[in-house]
Amino acid sequence: MGALAGHTIHKDHIHHGWNNAFQPCLQIAPGETIEFQTVDASSGQLTRESTAADLERLDLARVNPVTGPVHIDGAEPGDALKVTVLSLRPSGWGWTGNIPGFGLLTDQFPHARLHHWNYDPGLAPAMYGPGGRVPLRPFTGTIGVAPAAPGLHSIIPPRNVGGNMDARDIAAGTELYLPIEVPGALFSVGDTHAAQGDGEVCGTAIESPIDVVLQFELVKGARLRMPRYVVPGPVTNHFDRKGYEVTTGIGPDLMQGARVAVSEMVELLASRYGYDPLDAYMLCSVCADLRISSIVDVPNWVVSYYFPRVVLE
Known part of the structure; x- marks a missing residue:
């Protein structure tokens, strides 16, 4: 092993x-x-x-x-x-x-x-x-x-x-x-x-x-x-090489912001790359990262969703 x-x-x-x-x-x-x-x-x-x-x-x-x-x-x-x-x-x-x-x-x-x-x-x-x-x-x-x-x-x-x-x-x-x-x-x-x-x-x-x-x-x-x-070192090397597509969700609720950011990415993958929306959603689950980009600018917070371009290129 x-x-x-x-x-x-x-x-x-x-x-x-x-x-x-x-x-x-x-x-x-x-x-x-x-x-x-x-x-x-x-x-x-x-x-x-x-x-x-x-x-x-x-x-x-x-x-x-x-x-x-x-x-x-x-x-x-x-x-x-x-x-x-x-x-x-x-x-x-x-x-x-x-x-x-x-x-x-x-x-x-x-x-x-x-x-x-x-x-x-x-x-x-x-x-x-x-x-x-x-x-x-x-x-x-x-x-x-x-x-x-x-x-x-x-x-x-x-x-x-x-x-x-x-x-x-x-x-x-x-x-x-x-x-x-x-x-x-x-x-x-x-x-x-x-x-x-x-x-x-x-x-x-x-x-x-x-x-x-x-x-x-x-x-x-x-x-x-x-x-x-x-962690012993960098954690995103496997995804970083081609950069990312990033969508956002902005509003007063972090969970709703996450939902919007993911929905926007599903729509992007479906419209640009031809994925069935459900397939795009499942693909996001195995390779895209949710991040809290801003949590201090009352009353709205920013959730970002990073999809690695290396997956598609």
Whole structure:
């Protein structure tokens, strides 16, 4: 894998949701490394042969499976778990879907659509429709530890102990710090992506099984309130080479601004490049970045949406 792991957790050790009563499948000491085999975000409900009809039948209680949990010796509430992403090995297949009722523009795009990506695990661009070439940069979409609150908690919303953050820069070389709320931390990871734009606007990225090697250390008494991470270098090199098309949404509501900026980009891609609007929306989700450009000029804020021209040229 490019990084040797002291342990391997196979993909049959998955769970759905967070629960601090889940029994760990492995116990390690700080400093050790683990290779996690992950399952795609559908938990295997979708395969290379699946269609949009399968997406409509998706059991949402089984989405975003995570591999684990792992007990880290000596981890106590108030400590932080330092997780270093050593390497990721993509599988060569993934999918992007528009799931009815899910996504930033679900009211505009209510119908299911499923796109399969077959890509070079050596990280050549993946193809999308006529002329779209998306540079790949794999990362972990869901990565976190168990919350202190008892019972089963949905895996869908992110939370202060991490989880489904979909932060595309938690990639190879990144150091992630997670607040620990229960003894042993009970760490799990999954929902791996081959590529994603900041915002993941249609609700899915290139959802792809990826084997991940992570190293674990403890920071005693860190008292973190929220996750933090350190990236090892530039984060947009894979998209920067040809510049960007940028649309904006301006007004008093950031969420509405985001919706407008994305809608404007969908319209641009459809009118200039001939994409079906739903295909354009899904393509945006895997490669375009939402940014808050201005949040101080009362009463209106500016949300910008950056689409990398390298995808289309």
